[in-house]
Amino acid sequence: MGELVSGSSGSQRVPLRTVDVARESGYSVQQVRDLERLGVIPPAGRSSNGYRSYTPLHVHALRAYRGLAGAVGPVAARQLLAELRTETLAEAAAAINAAHVRLAGEREETLRAQQALRVIRAEADTTGFEQERDAMTITELAAALGVRPSTLRFWEQEGLVSPERVTSLRARRYGGSAIGAARIVVALRGTGYGIPAVREIMASLNRLDGLDEAQHILRQRLDQIAGRTVALLRAGADLAAVVTSAQEPTLT
Structure with a gap:
């Protein structure tokens, strides 16, 4: 040059x-x-x-x-x-x-999705992951994930994330397993998977091959984020x- x-x-x-x-x-x-x-x-x-x-x-x-x-x-x-x-x-x-902060946030969210998968694999979501202190309202969870509450409602309609419903007003409340599922959905959507593909993956998480597939996708996402970070650097x-x-x- x-x-x-x-x-x-x-x-x-x-x-x-x-x-x-x-x-x-x-x-x-x-x-x-x-x-x-x-x-x-x-x-x-x-x-x-x-x-x-x-x-x-x-x-x-x-x-x-x-x-x-x-x-x-x-x-x-x-x-x-x-x-x-x-x-x-x-x-x-x-x-x-x-721009650097956004990439770091995407990486952190993907790591949290991986952790949720590890919890599912260890079948631990009923032994502490579901404790009341971990529950979130729809507004709290949306803020934690960086999405709109309407997005969480849409995911609920599509069968991707199932909140608990409490109080006489039937307000949505998300327990530990629902929070973990939402983190996985965020990561999968960020990787470019459409709703039908995400629904299929989420439905397969009770099978070992489904867990392996999701873990592979998340590892790929981390690699993509690393590549994008290097490009920015x-x-x-x-x-x-x-x-x-x-x-x-x-x-x-």
């Missing part, structure tokens, strides 16, 4: 052609144009002969997008990059940190260049 201008500001502007940016960023020429059209990078300048003229900061933005897209998805990555170019340094740093230096450039004049 060619040498990019060093320094966080990108103030030393070296005109780059589309082919140069493609070579430095790892994208094709057409992809560079498409990503410019989508707003991943600011519009290129124009040289005296009318050709696109880029700067090293465009390359940083494209590299940052590659890592972000791998970590949070292409749509969220485009939105975040657009925000980073207009926010203060503190706001931009907080937004990037939030790899984007670090390029993200820093994009963030610091927002404090200075625009690229064009």
Whole structure:
């Protein structure tokens, strides 16, 4: 790869052609144009002969997008990059940190789902896992899982999670096994499994092969989260260049 201008500001502007940016960023020429059209990078300048003229900061933005897209998805990555170019340094740093926090939260929730599976495998949900102190209301459980109460109601309708019902108002209350089931459902849905597939897996948890399948899925999810975390880490230096450039004049 060619040498990019060093320094966080990108103030030393070296005109780059589309082919140069493609070579430095790892994208094709057409992809560079498409990503410019989508707003991943600011519009290129124009040289005296009318050709696109880029700067090293465009390359940083494209590299940052590659890592972000791998970590949070292409749509969220485009939105975040657009925000980073207009926010203060503190706001931009907080937004990037939030992406790390979300990944850490997904990992923690998957580990909790694994623990729930271990409890089921040990047939321990009736010997302490169901104690009253572990029970949650629908609002508490939704907050703990990072989903809406309506999502839990929908899962109940679909036969994925079965709460207990108490009080004269028949308010939902989730015991230990229901909480564990909900954590497993969250992890499976986060892995991309549709409702029918999740229903089948949850129904199979009373069988050893069903437990093994669910455990395999959760291990795969942990591997995916690890890969996404590494992608975000790899984007670090390029993200820093994009963030610091927002404090200075625009690229064009």
